[in-house]
Amino acid sequence: MRNEQGAAGAPYLPWVIAIGAGLIVLLVCVASGWDSWRARRLTLADNDREMSSLASAIAEQTARSLQEVELILRRTSVWERDPRNQLMTPAEKAAFLAHQIEGLPQIREVTIADEHGVRTATSIAAASSSPNIANRQYFQDLKKASGDSVVVSEPLKSLTDGKPTFAVAIRLQDPEGRFEGVARALVDEDYFRDFYRRIDLGPGAAIRLLRDGGTPIVQFPAETQSKMPSRVRSAIRQVPGLPLLVVVSRDESVALADWRTSSINALVGTGSISAFVALLAFALIRQMRRLGEVNQRLRSSEHRWRAVFEHAPLGIIVLSADGHYTATNPAFQRMIGYGSTELERLGAFDIMYRDDVLLARERVDKLLSGVHERIHFQTRYTRRDGQVVWADISMARVSAHQEHAPQNIRDSEEMLVATVEDITSLREAEQERSELEGQLRQSQKLEALGTFAGGIAHDFNNILGAILGYGERAFNSLPVASDERRYVEQVLNAANRARTLVERILTFSRSGMGTRVPVRVSPVVSETIELLQGHLADSIELDVKLNANDTYVAGDATHLHQVVMNLCSNAVLAMPSGGTLGVTLDKAHFAFVATLSEGRVGPGDFVRLTVSDTGAGISSEVVERIFNPFFTTRRTGEGTGLGLSLVDGIVREYGGGIDVQSVVGQGTRFDIYLPVTDAPPPAADGIPEDLPRGDGQIVLIVDDEDALVTLAEEVLADLGYEPVGFRSSAAALQAFKEDPNRFDVVVTDQTMPELTGLALVSEIRAIRNTLPVILCSGYGNPALEEEARKAGAAALLRKPLRSGELALVLHQMLGRATD
Known part of the structure; x- marks a missing residue:
């Protein structure tokens, strides 16, 4: 019976083989077509990514190059507004501008033009002509603009040598915002064209630098083709901070050249396979061979993933649905100090820091319930030795399918797979950084408050100077037992307390x-x-x-x-x-x-x-x-x-x-x-009991406070000097210039509106460098002492001044000058 069935079935075997071969050929063709279509998409996608990356890189390079140009223009505008530079000759200005653009090959020329477009300075020292740029579009755009505007022009031909270029220009304005001209840099197109040429995109590709309106500024290669390609793949990127676009394009046929070659090869291969598939035996043998290869790849893949699992630098854990460890890699075991056998007997939350268990359970429950597909959180583990370890955990839910499981057992088992990273050192670094940031904010706040307090103390010193000076004179002029003398004494006591408070404020402000x-x-x-x-x-x-x-x-x-x-x-x-x-x-x-x-x-x-x-x-x-x-x-x-x-x-x-x-x-x-310091202590200076007096020497007094000038004149007159007071530092300097040999000594305040004390000292010492000058300030610090010494001041006194201190210093200065 079986033989009859086999004999009856034998005639159908060729049909079975033919149908099987036909089906295989059809499947092979479909697969080949699918692969070819997919390869085409991937080729175009790779081409687009390449052009996109290249466009981004070119845009960044263009931004850096033109930002250097803008920086040069900003510095040039600041230099141009300096009144001292207005007296420079054209050659000096050209030398300065040429020095500014040294080492910047993209800049051909830097020019400053006034509001009428007339060039006032240029980096070309030997320029024979002075073309007017008022009719240039970028000049008109900047003239209509406001603020520190920047404009990139359309392609130009230089008015000087006729070479192709384009301009980057900024607006010049006065403090009220009125237009005063432009600072312009001519950028060499060849600089960008050479850069594009070195990129070497191959045939069918082009790079263009456009303005926002689409006007091409630089393009490579130049458009010499008579017929545009049918389809072009392009990538466009905005140049950061500038109204420019970078466009990188390539002919699609060029991009697909390799794909066409591979498609032809695939077609040839498909035809060869179809021819060979005519024999069922060969197809069966080939299929068995392929199955063997697949099995080998599966085994190799298993070995690779096992190696990854065992040697991964991050901890990897696999948990069952009830929260027990089913697999852990050595990195995780080293992190927490437990072996794999010990972990298999523990639950996931048994070694977790107890304060973090509740929150971790809530997140894992949401993962198991399907609220989230994966979760990410940070928690703490307690190592075997008791040390607390911070960990960053990423966890996902997976299912292990069982194809031949009995019907009374569910066909899949839920598992949780997580990567665990030890971030203990990172958390400690973040904590330390947070503490340092807090200290920095506190220091900045104290510095700001100190500067504010120091300024108030400086102004208050002038008021105290008048109160103490006139108070002392009133106190000494009243009868000893009078009520008025007692009242003035209370005023002096209050002023002395205020002076002490000022000293504390100055010390707090770091200026004392x-x-x-x-x-x-x-x-x-x-x-x-x-x-x-x-x-x-x-x-x-x-x-x-x-x-x-x-x-x-x-x-x-x-x-x-x-x-x-x-x-x-x-x-x-x-x-x-x-x-x-x-x-x-x-x-x-x-x-x-x-x-x-x-x-x-x-x-x-x-x-x-x-x-x-x-x-x-x-x-x-x-x-x-x-x-x-x-x-x-x-x-x-x-x-x-x-x-x-x-x-x-x-x-x-x-x-x-x-x-x-x-x-x-x-x-x-x-x-x-x-x-502590190992420096020797300073020697003590003796102070005479009786204040030294003057002998009619003329003292030039300069202070913008009327009360302090009047007080100083009265005190110096009582000490035997002839004071000459000025409320204006400019007026005092003018009087000194008219008769430099009239004065024997100068006493000047530091903070004054017209000329500061340091500036006045410099002017006086330039005329008569042997004249002793005493500088007074209520805001002294080591920096001011150093500046006063360099300017030529003989002494620096702290305000409010006392009569005895001033008398001693004048005696020392005049005695030294006499010697």
């Missing part, structure tokens, strides 16, 4: 720091404690330990006194019911850089001043703000909020740091670290 000298710290602290001790209540016990007796810091004794006095005063106020005020001075050494509450110190040797109290303490929220200017916890009228800001400013100026430790209800401790 003069020349630093080595200061022995221990006597300054001891003297401050003695002054403070007389005002302490009986309920406060003083504990002083001064151990660093021979330690010096480079600075000012007044500043150290202010640091100690402010810290001790705050400590006393923190103990209204009594307690212990501790002041300790010792040495400290840092082998490495140490970060404190305020600032960083080390490495090196430091003197440590510790001020502690047993008062109410400071909360952590308030500790973060105590060094802010004008911040105070006292009631209105009881404090300025400058005390700790002053301390912080002085310590930072000295290159030191502050460490604050406080416990609410137990007390506060401030540790001040100041770098």
